[in-house]
Amino acid sequence: MSEQVVRFExxxxxxxxxxxxxxxxxxxHSRSRMQGLIRDGFVQVNQNVVTKSGFMVENGMTIEVCLPSVQPVELQAESIPLKVIFNHPDVLVVDKPAGLVVHPAAGHESGTLVNAVMGLIPDLEGIGGELRPGIVHRLDKDTSGLILIAKNERAHRFLQDQFRLRQVKKVYLALVDGKPPTPNGRIEAPIARDPARRKQMAVVSPGKGREAVTEYFTRETFAQHTLVEAHPLTGRTHQIRLHLAFIGCPIVGDTLYGRRKVSLALNRHFLHAARLTVRLPGEKQPRTFESPLPPELEQVLQQLRKS
Structure with missing residues (x-):
């Protein structure tokens, strides 16, 4: 089934x-399904992307909705090795490897993080939505590092509230082509669906997309590359990848938003979720979890340090 665009007044x-x-x-379709489409930037009012479900529509306004194709997927528990960082009664913290898709979708009906977690905790099914049981936030397929999984509906809501209120601190390590305009900085550039390529995101003009803010800090410089630490203050799809490309420093290996020809020998993009600070259900103080760089990324840095 191909995507459908519906326009009405x-x-x-x-x-x-x-x-x-x-x-x-x-x-x-359910109202929650419509709210998800609005939140993800699939709805325009008078040719402007609107991402708030409570936006008040006036008589005569033109609404355009892009309905992505949906393919029903029956979730199956699978025995897939996972590196569990922390196992809490309500929450699981996993160190996701690059190449592992987080949740099932068309083209990835099995072999995902969700399938693997269900193999560990079979009663996760149904938490947080049919195709994303327990998933509180996402990482791209080729992004490695820390990800949270809620074990029950109460924990799922508790963690989602922290993300919504921007109380979760996330730190990523990224190797980029070139050098940022300043060693440290703050990128404020709204993000929306790319109108020409609906499966991609894009930095858009103010008022056209959702607010997106990323702070970055230079950690190490090389002749033609820079290792930066990125702190996303919002959680938009592909935010760090887009923002770093926006300032002229695309992530090494990111052929979607960066260079088509990879500048270093790497079969994934160099983006790793290295640190996560979050308060767990029943606890007053936040915990910080850390994940070291995977060997293939550490090897790239070692080679750069020798050159």
């Missing part, structure tokens, strides 16, 4: 919330 007796308008126009 709102004709109502009064102003109405955007998610309610969509739920009424698409009765075959």
């Amino acid at each position: 709102y004709q109502g007796a009064g102003n109405e919330r955007l998610d309610k308008v969509l739920a009424a126009h698409f009765p075959e």
Whole structure:
């Protein structure tokens, strides 16, 4: 099933919330499904991306919705080795390797992190949504490092609230091509779906997408590359990759937003979720978890230090 774009004009007796308008126009879909499409940037009002479900739609406004293809997937528990960093009664902290997809989707119906976690904790199914049981946040397929999995609905809501309120501190290590304009800096550039390539994201003009903020700090410099520490203050899809490319320093190995020809011998992009600070259910003080660079990334740095 290919994606479908639906455009219609709102004709109502009064102003109405955007998610309610969509739920009424698409009765075959749930309101939560519509809220997810709004949140992920698939909805435009008068040709502007709107990402707030409570946006008030006025009579005569034009609404455009991109409905991505959906392929039902029956979740299966699989015996896939996982590096568990911390096993809490309510939460699992996993060190995800590069190449492992987080949750099932079209083209990745099995062999995902979700399938692996279900092999460890079979009763996860159904938490947080049918295809993402227990998943609180995401990492791209080729991004390695720390990821949280909630073991029950209460923990899932507790952790999601912390992400929503920006109380979770995430630190990534990225090797980029070139040098940033300043050794340390703050990138404020809104992000939305790329209108020309709907499966990709893009930095857009203010008011056209969702707020996105990343702070970065130079950790090591090389002749043609820089190792930076990135702190995403918001959690947009592909945020760090887009923001670093936006300042002229794409991540090494990122052929989607960076250079088509990889500058170093690496079969993945050099982005690693190295540190995560979060408060767990039932605890008053936050915990910090750390993950060292995988051997293939550490080897790249060692080679650069010798050259």
